[in-house]
Amino acid sequence: MKKTIRVLIAKPGLDGHDRGALVVSQALRDYGMEVIYTGLRQAPEQIAAAAVQEDVDAIGLSCLSGAHNELFPEVMRLLHEKGADDIIVVGGGVIPWEDIPFLESKGIQKVFTPGTPTIETAKFIEQAVYKRDGITENVFSGVAPERIDHIGIAVKSLDEALPFYVNVLGLTLEAIEEVPSQKVKVAFIKIGETRLELLEALTAESPVAQFIEKRGQGVHHVALGVTNIQDRIDEMKSNGIKMIHDAAVPGAGGASVAFMHPSSTHKVLFELCEKTKSKEEAK
């Protein structure tokens, strides 16, 4: 399971400019971290105490008043005093470039100046926490897909679409077959090591018919080539990915396939697809 990183976003000093602190807080939350925001005007003592009490992995200090050289090192000193040196501390705000080496020498791991994309801040905190915790292989413990097996394209009619692929693009039609489990007729077109899979609905209830009805013709899904498909499905589910198929179903070309739900994959319909060795070799 992915570790949930806890971050304290803190405003040391007296300035009331919390736009940056609020935006970063929300961006880190959207990234999947748990974020506690202190509110304005926190003394270094309050920040260090909150960090220890909330058991956070990291602290983000935001200061736009020019008091960073006094206040950031004071937070570091107090964390050290409390034996909380292992907390990753980063800073941001209006911090002149010439102050950054000094702050880094005091243990601030990184200072993010205006214009930094929030994703960069999130990535930095994540990497620093993983490094500290000895989590080397990022979050991923499974086996990555090996290739794009094919790209599925929904068409109204194979007869109408095929001439473009074969006569205009000059690609090779490998096979046409029907896949009853999906109520589709499929044409495979080979392109390099991968294939385009044109899909024509056999009935109005076919998922492909519904897709065309809703969104028109076009790219339908991307198939990721895997081995040991059931293990891959289980890994996806343990990572909180919603599967359309909890167990593999027969797909075209004798493959075993399972679809992932687009709500879990940022709106792309992905298929996990395993072809038997003998079939692959036969090709």
Place this chain on the structure above:
Amino acid sequence: MDKQQRIKEWQEKTARSMNRFPERKERFHTSSDIEVERLYGTEEEHYPMEFLGLPGEYPYTRGSQSTMYRARFWTMRQYAGFGSAEETNKRFRYLLDQGQTGLSVAFDLPTQIGYDSDHSMSRGEVGKVGVAIDSIEDMEALLKDIPLDKVSTSMTINAPASVLLAMYIAVAEKQGVATEKLSGTIQNDILKEYIARGTYIFPPKPSMRLITDIFGYCQENVPKWNTISISGYHIREAGANAAQELAFTIANGLAYVDAAIEAGLNIDDFAPRLAFFFNAHNQFFEEVAKFRAARRMWAKLMKEHYGAKNPKSWQLRFHTQTGGSTLTAQQPDNNIVRVTTQALSAVLGGTQSLHTNSRDEALALPTEDSARIALRTQQILAHETGVADTVDPLAGSYYVEHLTDELERKANEYIEKINVMGGAVAAVEQGYMQREIHHTSYETQKKIESGQEIIVGMNKFTIENEPQPELLRVDPTLGEKQKEKLQALKAKRDQNRVSAQLESLRAAAKGKDNLMPIIVECVKSYCTIGEICGVLREEFGEYTGV
């Protein structure tokens, strides 16, 4: 061929050519999500004189005075202040020598939050974002050799505004200047502190009392003083769009008017002294429209809703500052160009005074060089471009008039919502404006990060290895020096008089009398800002956020 036919043919022709040359975006819109059409002026739109008014006439869409900048340019008022009172006094005199026409004082954060320089919360902050003022001694040093009967002074001070105004009045008396001759502005707008700027001290109710006490006191004693500067500036900086800035500012203004009426003041006595403060942001035409809409909205509300009779009560007069949050730390010289177009929008919108930001403000406090370029930008607009030679030159532009109407409509929708919640004070206490602003600011950030909004030099047209410009540094020993000064003062002043004044302040705070006269007596007795605000903290309590 009649007009409609001709427009129809033009539209068809345009649609055909768009097949070959599509437009840059599917949808064009302003910061406030007002749809921007390809072309305005194709429908029969009329902006009759009764609707826009004439300059200097109700509803003031076209300007608050009849001759505007043909008579006198806007006041070029650069906000400045850092370090000690003596250093800031030098910068002020430099700016006045350079042709600046009004002063604008930036105070450091301890002063703004009512802490003395030796308070534990003041560490690292003394003299950083403005000048450190602990007592009337510092105020005297700040204003040394500046003729207070001739220069108008704006002070960005809110929660402890009474204390700083009292000090200013007391210094003027020492200089022999009658209080009736003093002119200037205190920001004194606590509601936007809760919403966006963060330098509040007391809870809303006693804060509103302090504000209306100032209204009442100045009416009698400092009649030329602008007693409040109702500020959209910081609301915009916190991430609001133009319509939100407009709406929340006006809603706050209505709350102050209500509070003053409730305190027994007559609208036509205090309303002419209300001033406003807006942001000049990047979207040029929307900004011009915003200023014009603000004038019209305020005039209608004052006249029709509150029944004010004095035309001066109807007029919205405003200061403008260019948008600090639009400045980039990358390629800082580009900021000069941003500031120029923003400043131009304020001038075309009819501002009464203007601060232009310095190019290096995303990096540090501005250097003297940068501050001079910023002032020169205004002087070039005033003296070289001719934009000040006629009144309200964009009036009648189909687009600008449309945007003016739309902003008014959108802002009125927000104001209506706020009314339903019970007014601006209640809305602030419920966190409504804060949430709306945060939502807009986060959406803006996402658009910038996805490249949907381009910031030149930051997410497009970037360069490797930015040169690192020279920056201003504040004397790091200032905090200690200021503490020593404060100790010396405490050793030499009449401690019995100090204690007596603070006790009478406490008694007055418990009652209902106007607090201003007693605060003036406190500062004359060398009570410090920390002591005065300390007593009020004990009596009023502290605000801790939503």
